Amino acid sequence: MNATVGRVGKALIVLRERALRVGSFARRRPRLQWALKISAPADASGDLWGDVFFAHDLATALRSLGQTVHVDRYATRDRPVQRMRDDVVVHLVGLRRPEIVPGAVNILWLISHPEMVTEDELAQPFDLRFAASESWAKKHSAPGRPVLPLLQATDPGRFTPTRSGSEIASDVLFVGKTRAIFRPIVRDAIAAGADLAIYGDGWPDFIDPRFVRADFLDNERVPDAYRGARVVLNDHWQDMADEGFASNRLFDAVAAGAIVVSDSVDGVPVEFGGMVRAYGSVEELRALLDAEGEGDGDAGWPTPSERRRAAAAVAEKHSFARRAEVLLAAAVQRRRSARVRAPGGSRR
Incomplete structure (x- = not known):
């Protein structure tokens, strides 16, 4: 040093x-x-x-x-x-x-x-x-x-794993607009056969509109969407991934008790535990999505109790x-x- x-x-x-x-x-x-x-x-x-x-x-x-x-x-x-x-x-x-x-x-x-x-x-x-x-x-x-x-x-007052009864159910969730490009994680999730639900505008220019739930999701409903998803997808601007800027979505999703599949980024806080997993290919993404199940600690994903502990650690530290x-x-x-x-x- x-x-x-x-x-x-x-x-x-x-x-x-x-x-x-x-x-x-x-x-x-x-x-x-x-x-x-x-x-x-x-x-x-x-x-x-x-x-x-x-x-x-x-x-x-x-x-x-x-x-x-x-x-x-x-x-x-x-x-x-x-x-x-x-x-x-x-x-x-x-x-x-x-x-x-x-x-x-x-x-x-x-x-x-x-x-x-x-x-x-x-x-x-x-x-x-x-x-x-x-x-x-x-x-x-x-x-x-x-x-x-x-x-x-994150704001743990909103992003909390505590169920509210207003969760927005989905299998594999992505919240975000296109940024005028075919974002790789969405492209790869479709190639992997994911049951994808997207909230964001511009997507019919790139994908089948059946994947798009709505062009907009109010910021106040995002915690409900994270809690209701089996898996949340996340990606970064390339410069942020290269320079270790972990996205705000990771903090919010983990605080809400969600598990996340993301592109690779250095600098993920230790408090996330195993809540965030990175993939490098369509095959790796498919394996991560297929392996996840409620309480399935054997696949490497956290159990429900481990998720709650990780969410509490993020709420405390971040x-x-x-x-x-x-x-x-x-x-x-x-x-x-x-x-x-x-x-x-x-x-x-």
């Missing part, structure tokens, strides 16, 4: 330890003004972007810690009427280049599309840098400019509440450090 990686690991341990001191921290944490800046368009076309749902869940978690939080989509990043000055700005980096906000603690959190982030962007004067991949964070850390791993997350604690502790530490360094101890 080189010196930079060592410093990154030590810094992350410090942040995690501070975040876990919830009781004492809750009594002394300040109420800060936060802006979560995302790449989604401000009009209706952006309502279904993944970073909108991600930012909503993160904002809810921060508010539960007593914080004031606004979500700024890309077109509204410069407001015509200035609200109270932001104390902390979290740039949820995706398709757009982030812009530093003067006077605030600026936090970069790379959650997707790592191929679009340049060294020039990383070199901007962010106060803190996080990435949803441990390997990417290590690779892009530099002396005096650490990048700390902070993985994607909730948006945990991520919010880390971000708040880091922001408070950075503000205190800046105040000490400022002439006369003035506020930054």
